[in-house]
Amino acid sequence: MRLNLRDIIHAPGSSLPFDFQMDLTQLELYGQRPAAEPVRVTGTVRNMAGALQLEGTASSRLHLTCDRCGKPFLREMSVPLDTLLATELEDEENDEIVLLEGTELDLDDLAQTEFILGMDTKNLCSEDCKGLCPRCGADLNLGPCGCKPEADPRLAALAQLLDDSAE
Ligand SMILES: [Zn+2]
Ligand SMILES: [Zn+2]
Known part of the structure; x- marks a missing residue:
């Protein structure tokens, strides 16, 4: 006005x-x-x-x-x-x-x-x-979704190596 x-x-x-x-x-x-x-x-x-x-x-x-x-x-x-x-x-x-x-x-x-x-x-x-889970999209305010926590990619590669050598 x-x-x-x-x-x-x-x-x-x-x-x-x-x-x-x-x-x-x-x-x-x-x-x-x-x-x-x-x-x-x-x-x-x-x-x-x-x-x-x-x-x-x-x-x-x-x-x-x-x-x-x-x-x-x-x-x-x-x-x-x-x-x-x-x-x-x-x-x-x-x-x-x-x-x-x-x-x-x-x-x-x-x-x-x-x-x-x-x-x-x-x-x-x-x-x-808490936002949404980047993996499954669940609303984390409603409680944990059951996904495993996101692993550091370098640690994941290391875990893979250890896995392979264990077989
Ligand atoms: Zn929100
Ligand atoms: Zn999830």
Whole structure:
């Protein structure tokens, strides 16, 4: 959504709350579409002695797939929004300030960027997920699969030699 700050832009001490839902269902990350549910964006823009400060959160429940065991799982995520807004940039180098278009702020763009930056690059169903057995594909979280532990190939070759000489 676009937020028009016309009423507070020249009124120190005033504020403008916002609360809307954003649709990021088409957003693809790491081959998945994790934002399957609406993202709720809430907060306030305050005029603090002439400076515009935006504070809020973007939150949703992500639909993820575990990187280790492939199991789908849900994770609540809430990303803080905290940025300064300005109608013009006095210092071109300052990338912490978001520029308004006239008196309007592209809040979708801002919230979407922060939301994506806030996502983990690793998705594990639990911190100690044991993953799948590389040999039989069994889910090791459910218990051992019965495969022998993977032997070091050099040790395996040595064992083969010893086997042959024993015959
Ligand atoms: Zn897992
Ligand atoms: Zn196995």
